[in-house]
Amino acid sequence: MQGIRQALACAVSAVALLGATPAKADNWPSKPIQMIVPQAPGGTNDIVARLVAADLSQRLGQQVVVENRPGAGGNIGTQFAARATPNGYTLLMTISSTQAINPSLYRQVPFDPIKDFEPIALVATVPNVLVVNPAFPAKTLPELIAMAKAKPGQYRFASAGNGTLNHLLGEMLNSMAGIQLEHVPYKGVAPALNDVLGNQVPMAFASLPSVLPHIKAGKVRALGVSSARRSPFAPDIPAIGETVPGYSGDLWVGLFAVKGTPKEITQKLAQTMQAALADPALREKLGAQGAEALSATPQQFATQLKGDIDKWARIVKSSGAQVD
Structure with a gap:
């Protein structure tokens, strides 16, 4: 009889365990x-x-x-x-x-x-935008690529630091467009963008929300967004992929x-x-x-x-x- 009781107890416990997870899931979140x-x-x-x-x-x-x-x-x-x-x-x-x-x-x-x-x-x-100081000669991305091909390694781009997204977006542009922009790492996107605004470095990638006010104010010029297509929030800015097929980041x-x-x-x-x-x-x-x-x-x-x-x-x- 004791053995039967133990077997029944084990069976009840097993059933309880089997039903535990679904019961908790049904009550989630509590x-x-x-x-x-x-x-x-x-x-x-x-x-x-x-x-x-x-x-x-x-x-x-x-x-x-x-x-x-x-x-x-x-x-x-x-x-x-x-x-x-x-x-x-x-x-x-x-x-x-x-x-x-x-x-x-x-x-x-x-x-x-x-x-x-x-x-x-x-x-x-959230797309990034390649922006340049208004004093920079290139008015469009094709113009920038032509300038960079004519003078490899002569033009620099700023980023928030080594390995950050805006650094790698620049490296991807180098690779896919066949150019050689030189990377200048900063400790954050704010100081990088400040030096673009001050024309200490000519260009940078920055998130659209962070740089859109500067674009609207004419403090920087936008050459392209990093998304596969144009952003609905800035439809006048071309996608980089329109010039460099397959570019997206x-x-x-x-x-x-x-x-x-x-x-x-x-x-x-x-x-x-x-x-x-x-x-x-x-x-x-x-x-x-x-x-x-x-x-x-x-x-x-x-x-x-x-x-x-x-x-x-x-x-x-x-x-x-x-x-x-």
């Missing part, structure tokens, strides 16, 4: 959700994250709290998220620079962008869950994000920040991520950029 942003407050990713978090809070009926954990190009916050319990209460809102470029840029990366995370939603894209913002999060939760989260990104109100708020809302399935996002990791690895290798 408490506030932490959204890790591995960049500093005030940047593109932080702004997008806070808009999305406010929208998700309403849709999910639980507060979504943004927590900034910047450092090491986004590696610190991303590592923190990767080690979190995979229960749907820790999410990662990050950018392509960290998730797709860092794995090949840093000698040691404390996370795996594929194995540690589950893609949920490709939220928005946007900054994207994406939402991830920790790998191992129950499928029911990731599906619910993905469906909620799809609804949010289809909402004109959120799209308008993102657009006001120069970020174009996207709509992609988690599978499409996963394909995009893998493709970007491969693409930027080739560009990092050819540039020789490396960060310890």
Whole structure:
């Protein structure tokens, strides 16, 4: 009889365990959700994250709290998220620079962008713009390319630092256009842009939201956006790909869950994000920040991520950029 009781107890326990995950998923979320942003407050990713978090809070009926954990190009916050319990209460809102470029840029990366995370939603894209000081002779990108081919290594471009997106966009232009612009790294995009404004260095890539006011004021001249097509927020600026076929390198913002999060939760989260990104109100708020809302399935996002990791690895290798 004792053996029968033990067998029944084990059977009941097994049934309870089998039903545990779905039950938790059905009740998710039952408490506030932490959204890790591995960049500093005030940047593109932080702004997008806070808009999305406010929208998700309403849709999910639980507060979504943004927590900034910047450092090491986004590696610190991303590592923190990767080690979190995979229960749907820790999410990662990050950018392509960290998730797709860092794995090949840093000698040691404390996370795996594929194995540690589950893609949920490709939220928005923000193009960079190649801008020049108004005193620079080239009025268009074809003119710049012709000048650079005539005098290899004579013209410089500024960036936010070695291996940053705006550095690699310049290296990609060098490679695909067959030119040799010399790279000048700065400690951040603000000092780089300041020296372009002051004509200490003639050109730089900068995000559209950060540089659009200067373009409108005539303080810099825009030669092209880095996206595959023209930005709806600056339709008069040609895409670099119109002159250099195949050129494309946007900054994207994406939402991830920790790998191992129950499928029911990731599906619910993905469906909620799809609804949010289809909402004109959120799209308008993102657009006001120069970020174009996207709509992609988690599978499409996963394909995009893998493709970007491969693409930027080739560009990092050819540039020789490396960060310890």
